[in-house]
Amino acid sequence: MNLQSLVKTVLYRLGYSIKRVRPRRSIAPGAGDRGAVSRDELLALLHPRDPFAGFDYAARPFDGHGWGSDSPAFRELILAQKPRLIIEVGTWKGGSALQMASVLEEAKLPGTILCIDTWLGALEFWTDLTDPERYGSLRHDHGWPTVYFQFLANVCHRHLQHRIVPFPQTSATGALWLRHYGLRGDLIYIDGSHEEEDVYQDVLDYWEVLAPGGTLFGDDWSWDGVRLAVERFAREQNLRVSFLADKWLLRKAA
Numbered sequence: 001m002n003l004q005s006l007v008k009t010v011l012y013r014l015g016y017s018i019k020r021v022r023p024r025r026s027i028a029p030g031a032g033d034r035g036a037v038s039r040d041e042l043l044a045l046l047h048p049r050d051p052f053a054g055f056d057y058a059a060r061p062f063d064g065h066g067w068g069s070d071s072p073a074f075r076e077l078i079l080a081q082k083p084r085l086i087i088e089v090g091t092w093k094g095g096s097a098l099q100m101a102s103v104l105e106e107a108k109l110p111g112t113i114l115c116i117d118t119w120l121g122a123l124e125f126w127t128d129l130t131d132p133e134r135y136g137s138l139r140h141d142h143g144w145p146t147v148y149f150q151f152l153a154n155v156c157h158r159h160l161q162h163r164i165v166p167f168p169q170t171s172a173t174g175a176l177w178l179r180h181y182g183l184r185g186d187l188i189y190i191d192g193s194h195e196e197e198d199v200y201q202d203v204l205d206y207w208e209v210l211a212p213g214g215t216l217f218g219d220d221w222s223w224d225g226v227r228l229a230v231e232r233f234a235r236e237q238n239l240r241v242s243f244l245a246d247k248w249l250l251r252k253a254a
Contacts (some may be wrong), residue, residue, distance in 0.1 A: 037085055037183060039112040042165045045181060051166055055149075057156035064154060065137070069095025073245040077215060078103045083111045083186035087178070087209070089171045089202055090192030091115040093137075094151045094164075100189075101163035114185075116167045116174035119148035123195060171198075175205035184211040190218035199229035203250070207233070213254035217247045 043050060078086075078100060088097050097115050104111045121138050125131075138145035148168060155164050167174055171192050178184075188206045193199060203216065210216050220226045221243075230248055234241045242249045 037112065038110075039162060039165055042112060042114060046165065046167055050161075052152060052156060052161040055152050055156060057153040060150055060153035062154055062157040063093060063150055064095050064098070065133075066093055066095030069099050071096075071099075071219075071245050071247060073217070073247040074099050075103045076244060077187060077217065077249075078109070078111070079107060081186055081215060082109055083214075085183065085185045085211075086111055086113045087185035087188045087206065088113060088115045089117075089174070089188070089190050089206060091117040091151060091166075092119075093147065094154045096189065096191065097164055098154060098158050098160060101160040102158070104163060105160070111163070111186075113164045114167055115151075115164060116169055116171060117148075117151075117192070118170055119151065119168060120145050121147075123193065171202050172205060175202075175209060178209040184209050184214070186211050186214045188214065188216045190216065191220070194220055194223045194225045196225040196229045199226050200232060203230060203233045207237070207250070207252070210252050212252055215249055215251050217244070217249040219247060221246075221248050 074096065086100055088100075091097055094115070097113050101113055103109075104113075125138060137147060139147050139150065148166075151166065155161055167177075169177070185206075188210050190199070190202050190206060192202060199218075203218075207216060218226065218230070221230075226248075230241055230250070233239070234250060239250050242251070
């Protein structure tokens with residue numbers, strides 16, 4: 001057994017794992033920075049047909065239950081940043097996306113929100129089958145979560161389809177897709193997994209697609225996995241973690 005295998009074995013027995021972190025890659029050759037991108041342009045890249053078109057949202061009553069979606073930080077960041085593209089990693093029923101879209105509407109700003117999520121639930125949604133708030137909210141149909149359709153319904157109930165583009169995908173593939181097309185977010189909200197290595201990888205991946213002068217921010221600082229991941233990344237990049245209401249923030253130099 002070589003030294004690397006021995007170290008891994010010891011760490012596994014102690015309850016830890018080592019994951020290979022993907023190397024940082026610049027935007028795909030030839031893609032360039034597309035600058036401002038409209039909702040229609042995003043749709044053309046992702047969906048041959050608008051996902052909201054013809055959707056029977058009335059069959060699902062509005063359900064805005066979520067965590068941290070009513071934070072005043074969204075309004076303050078949007079009004080200060082005036083983002084052209086907001087990227088949300090981890091959307092669930094859409095509470096925070098709807099909050100941000102409403103601020104864009106009220107301020108008459110032309111921004112678009114790209115929502116990246118598998119809509120399959122994080123680890124904590126699958127560890128207690130009796131939990132109605134998490135496992136129950138997956139809304140299984142023959143074993144498959146259908147909460148994505150509740151998200152679509154919520155957006156339609158609030159008549160904000162023209163602001164939001166869903167991207168049902170893993171955060172890792174979503175970041176690669178953004179790099180492939182040279183798309184950068186002015187605001188990027190990280191609110192997916194709460195596991196340290198997952199959060200670290202999300203911050204690492206999405207820092208690469210954050211526009212100069214942009215802000216990457218997130219929720220759940222009280223979760224050890226989130227806090228440790230963000231602090232580790234900040235140390236490596238010589239960044240200062242700041243806070244606004246209940247959100248942590250990392251700002252990129254212009």
